[in-house]
Amino acid sequence: MTKRQEIILKLIVDEYVKSAEPIGSKTLVDVLNVSSATIRNEMGILEDLGYIEKTHTSSGRVPSEKGYRYYIETIVKNLDEETDGFFEFEELFNNKETARDELIKEAIDLLSQATNCTAISLGPNAYHSKVKKVQLVPISSHQALILVITNFGYVESKQINIHEDIDTDELIKVIDLLNEMLVDTPISKVSEKLHYEIQHSHIKELLKYRETIVDSFIEAFSKFAQTKYYLTGQSNMLYQPEFNDIQKLREFISTIENNEIFKIVESDVEGVSVKIGTENQITSMQDCTVISSTYDTVDGEKGTISLVGPTRMDYRRVIPLMKYLAKHIQKLYEEE
Amino acid sequence: MTKRQEIILKLIVDEYVKSAEPIGSKTLVDVLNVSSATIRNEMGILEDLGYIEKTHTSSGRVPSEKGYRYYIETIVKNLDEETDGFFEFEELFNNKETARDELIKEAIDLLSQATNCTAISLGPNAYHSKVKKVQLVPISSHQALILVITNFGYVESKQINIHEDIDTDELIKVIDLLNEMLVDTPISKVSEKLHYEIQHSHIKELLKYRETIVDSFIEAFSKFAQTKYYLTGQSNMLYQPEFNDIQKLREFISTIENNEIFKIVESDVEGVSVKIGTENQITSMQDCTVISSTYDTVDGEKGTISLVGPTRMDYRRVIPLMKYLAKHIQKLYEEE
DNA sequence: ATTAGCATTCAAATAATGGGAGTGCTAAAG
């Protein structure tokens, strides 16, 4: 591809992103100072190479997936770390009052607004954090609350019914034992450890009621395994011209409601991942691009922010923005 | 309205609910054993009375809001408590293993599936429950977790950073005081009481750091005020013929995403409330009916289940179903 | 290598057409 062809490709992408209409040769005449015929010739070559496409025989050109890919790899990647125009985001991260999780949420809200796309935050999985405290709080004569707290400040609770003939003192002993046993155990190992200890220590005798109570504890623990997520801005996207097709729109909403969207969010990649159109495995998402950016939290845990939008999106602005956000969220973790 | 007119109205509603097409006079000939001309005359009267409408000069008839209203008041309300065909639901409530909140969630899922509508559960507002315990759990050298637990077993937490020069013993005293002060206080009164006590008791001296810490507590308390809700089945509705209009569809999704839907859910009504079409105040919902059914929990607190669907919905089946569900959810609370 | 010129293609908007389902009204029959 010659330098001029590359410029034309770039112009086509930029224009198309703005207008959502196929780009004709005349549109570029002013910028390039050559005749429309010359541009048509070049466009013909670019089409043969697979970077652009026509929507019908006599239409203007539209970037193909390969075209977007080229655009991203050569044009966007060579951008210096852009941080211009991220003013609102800077403001956000300068606010030291707000708690980290809340800040991430706000950043995701802002991201979806600023891009008119759907934004998703996939929190670090609490599964690898450690038990800090196990607690039983009576809340009425026959009900109590099981509380499990981890070193990251995550809390899960489960309400249980206490049968009348349960001895309270005994229960307290059980809790003490559980604490002794489980503090500093990673959530992922709790179930295993609990079952082992019950078999091999004197806790066994204490746990007459273990069937119900220990099960309830295990259930509370298992709640941590659920990934915390936040998704916002689905309605933004609906107004994009690519969703004028009612069928596509319905499928998109279904995909989100059924949580299928999480299948195509890349959470195990270093840096920024861009999946364009059919690079996504879900059929209803094959006109969309998914951009994911990961950040490190603690103990090798990763969090992800993702952006789902039409393939026709402003990569030049969005990709640096995603980098920027991940970097700053990571910084929030480092500061602690 | 004569008996025959009432029968015709009922038939029009029933047929229209099934077919989503305007009903012509010929359609009813087989059922009524009179000629289509007679039926046309009767339909003319029903139209004059405002119970049915035409979509254009020579179209069949469609129920008006007034028509649906009449149908519900006279035909549905006179049904004996129908419980036929609620087989799956019965099965659900017979399962004594599952926790109450989980059971409600499952019922809502099933409800939305069975009706192809959007179903919503609005949990009892924790705002009126009472503080059971206030707690501070250290999770690292400079971080702690504020925990607030209510008599209903609701838990909210907030992570705070502890500055190095804070005396731990002092902090413990503060917590003890807070407990003493706040236990059994309704969440709704906490903020007020807290501010009052700070002004008038010796706690003032203890709270050198109150700006940050007390504020964090208040924030944790205020989280209870947020109503717990569960919403499901928005994608079901999208396939209903009334959402063939892309603009309506977009508005509907936006309304849900912005939580505006909660504005039209009736949570302070006894029994079943049915809001048809323009009886709803939100513009984007004026082709929808919202059915809400409340249940009592404890201490005068109410929970609500709601169903949002096109005005053309199977009231005959849905209204008894909503009654049935609310009754059974209430029973779950009574059993405790 | 570039470009003016021209026939060609196709989408999208607008207009014309015909069929069909349904209505209201009238006048006759029950």
Place this chain on the structure above:
DNA sequence: CTTTAGCACTCCCATTATTTGAATGCTAAT
């Protein structure tokens, strides 16, 4: 007084033409 057959009329909707215009590819001249 109620019912009904008959008929003119209305309007939607799907189909088919017609027009317009923006774009293309190709050719031949610069």
